[in-house]
Amino acid sequence: MDYEYYTANDGCTLAFQTSLPIGAKAVRETRYERCILLMHGFSGSSTYFTNNFEELSREHCVVAPDMRGHGRSGRPLGGYHVARLAADLRGLVAHLRKSVNTVESVKIVPVGCSIGAAVLWTYVELFGCDDFSGFVFVDQGPLQDRSPFGNWDASKSHLGCYDEQTMQAAQREWIHSSANAHKDLVQSCLGYRHAPEPDTDDLSDERRQRDEEFFTRISAQCDQTWLAKLLADHTRYDHREAIADIVLPTLVMAGRRTGCFPLEGMKETVRQIESKRPGTAKMSIFYSGHWLFYEEPERFNKEITEFANACFR
Incomplete structure (x- = not known):
């Protein structure tokens, strides 16, 4: 995977990783015709998919952007x-199609994880x-806040950030105690x-520490105040x-042990x-949590490959 860059229509420089130049x-490569586009979650980056790039790119072109404010992309004041x-x-979709002139067409199946689904x-x-x-949506509900519309209560809304009070508490933590916010994110995701299930979660202390450092390091790259503002917009957005x-065709993936929804x-x-x-739509429930692409990469890669191949026929 190599990093490339393009400029958004407001001048912000945005980064993405691509498996093909x-x-x-x-x-001249037929894989350009079949693109899997991986969208990371809140405070993440394209690096989230380190366990997925190699396998998914065997049959497809794989592209993974860093959203603005994340990873190697620009840090605007707004947006x-x-x-x-x-x-x-x-803009990225248009850029990819314009930049790949060795094939007649580029078909894309996006995989939106968390806020990537939103x-x-x-x-x-x-x-x-x-x-x-086609579409893949990974471990994200269509509305984070609780709502009187459609009986959207605690049985469906986000488990920890679901109204004005909890959202502002989360904002304060991201701004004023970001290290704790990063660790809390790992704990829930x-x-x-x-x-935990001690009988089946046979993980060493070294593995646990390595996972925590991996995700907290990525979250720390972001502007924490900017993230807190994005959170306010994200949690109220009703996508139903x-x-x-x-x-x-749509595939919804969910983690049975997620701490989010x-x-x-x-x-x-x-x-x-x-x-x-x-x-048109089906669901696949994983044994792991919110970051199921990281915890169960073999199953994730297999199901994404099979679904994408069916969409590209």
């Missing part, structure tokens, strides 16, 4: 909105589905931390109606799509 360095991230994604739902609301061949407009909340994505187009 693009632009003037592009070669802390899910809609801005969706506009950035549209970015894709916003993309559908703003720009439709035409740029993609790794299944063996959030819901937009999800119902998805017309493409109840399974009932994540099942809503399948229900919304199936309500209009039966047979």
Whole structure:
């Protein structure tokens, strides 16, 4: 995987990793025609997918952006909105298609993890589905806050950040106690931390420490105040109606031991799509937590490859 860069329509420089060279360095390679686009979560980066790049790139071109404010991408003062991230994604899609002139067409299946899923739902609301061949949404509910609309209560909303009070408490921690926020994120997102099962979680202290350092180091790269502002926009965004407009094959992945959303909340994505187009969406429940692509990479890579191949036919 190599880093490349493009410029968003507001001048922000955005980074992404790619398994195949693009632009003037592009070669004649059929894998360009089949692109898997990996979208990381809140405070993450493309590095999250270190356990997935090699296997997924065997059959496909793999692209993984760093969202603005994350990883190696620019640090703007504004732009802390899910809609801005969706506009950035549209710019990346256009950039990729323009930069790969060795094939006639590039088909894309995006995999949105956590806030990456929210970015894709916003993309559908703003720009439709035409740029993609299918969707994968990983461990994200369509609304974080509790809401009187649609009986969206504690059985479906985010487990820890679900109203104004809890959101502001999370903001204060990200701004004023970011090291604790990073560790709390690890605690809730790794299944063996959030819901340990001693009989099956045979992990060494070295492995546990290595995992914590990996994720906290990535979160520390971000501007913490900017992240706190993004959180406010993200947690209130209700994507349910937009999800119902998805017309493409959809795979929803969820972690049984996630510390972020109840399974009932994540099942809503399948229900919304199936309500209009039966047979379009399906769900896969993993044994691990929110970062299931990291904890169960072999299964994740296999299911993504099989789903993408079906979408690209």
